[in-house]
Amino acid sequence: MARTVWDSSVGKKTVMAVSGLIMLLYLVVHMIGNLKIFFGAGEFNHYAHWLRTVGEPFMHYEWTLWLVRIVLVLAVVAHATSAYQLSRRDIKARPDKYVHKKPRASYATRTMRWGGIILALFIVWHILDLTTGTVHSGGFQEGHPYQNVVDTFSTWYGNVIYVVAMLALGLHVRHGFWSAAQTLGVGSRARDRALKTVANVLALLLTAGFIAVPVGVMTGVVS
């Protein structure tokens, strides 16, 4: 069955839909967590520490966190691999372009591929910046996420990279969520408007929620 799914263009889209929804669920949780930065360093840092102790005493320190990380890495790899393979197929299926060109589909639909690449690059930077601290501006302090976040958004490039990526995320989710519903066969005429509304609301809330943090630092609400 796994073979049938992976070998079919429809099956590969299913892999994209499921992995995308897993990442989307994570993003909603992540965004809500981020908002705790507006309640001060104490609450934010405490929340960050709690993420490492979730599930104790059943789970050991950081086990849950690592489990989430593994699932996310698998989702990203599955999403990117199927996107790459499907895109290759799509480009090969339409080698000759029309001479008479027309603007096609919505902006969100047309930017799925480039948006995905931007998001993949962003994830790499984001982890190197705020998880490992490898490319962090100023001294990265393990266990002091509040200060680290403030440092990142005190640089112009930190803000630019983040805001651009979050706008790309909004567009990606806008088309992606609705598409995933169609791929999984849960869309219908009656549900179409509701699905599109949920996609737009999710896209808007995620983008606004994430961008609130750099805006907070820039305006001095968070310092």
Next chain:
Amino acid sequence: MKLTLRVWRQKNADAEGAMSTYQVDRISSDMSFLEMLDTLNEELILNGEDPVAFDHDCREGICGACSLVINGDAHGPERTTTCQLHMRSFEDGDTIDIEPWRASAFPVIKDLVVDRSAFDRIIQAGGYVTAPTGAAPEAHATPVPKPDADFAFEHAECIGCGACVAACPNGAAMLFTSAKVNHLNVLPQGAPERETRVLDMVGQMDAEGFGGCTLAGECATACPKGIPLVSITGMNKEWLRATRKAGKR
């Protein structure tokens, strides 16, 4: 009407093609688009030139033979087939670009004619019912609920012209295949092959080198018969159901 036409000319499948410019005069706004091309061809023949090759058959909008991308739109600016498009949809003095369907699964044979036998092979893979043929069976022998009959008929309207493929940015045949799958899968006559039909037809569609669906929706906008985009959702559902069932067996 006086028009400038820019037409894709290509001697054969292996030759390089290019857009050629022609002027046509004394075109009536009541002419169909194909009659306008007939006028051009008569002139070309009189001048000893090679007429433009294009597909056409019934000229009633029911056979699915005509296939032109007009100013970047499959079947032109109206939601109908090229044969049912009339010159009143254009203005005097317009320049009109005419190109063939573009997809690697639909190779150009000559000028505006493409080879659409890939669609025939998708149908052969499962777009039929295995039932004894002969005299029409008694209509009440197999009851079909009205909503199912309507659903089947809506999808049966597909004439297999390939406008969906031509309009799709990925050259995908999802709308065509889904129309055929949904048409038969909802009916009791199609039930015995419900799973193999969708699996085999999607498999053949992939094997023909059509692209995948990115839900751009261009296919449903171009479809002269109004097959809805949600038809693809229905096929995805059928495909997942069939895959789950095949996995259990």
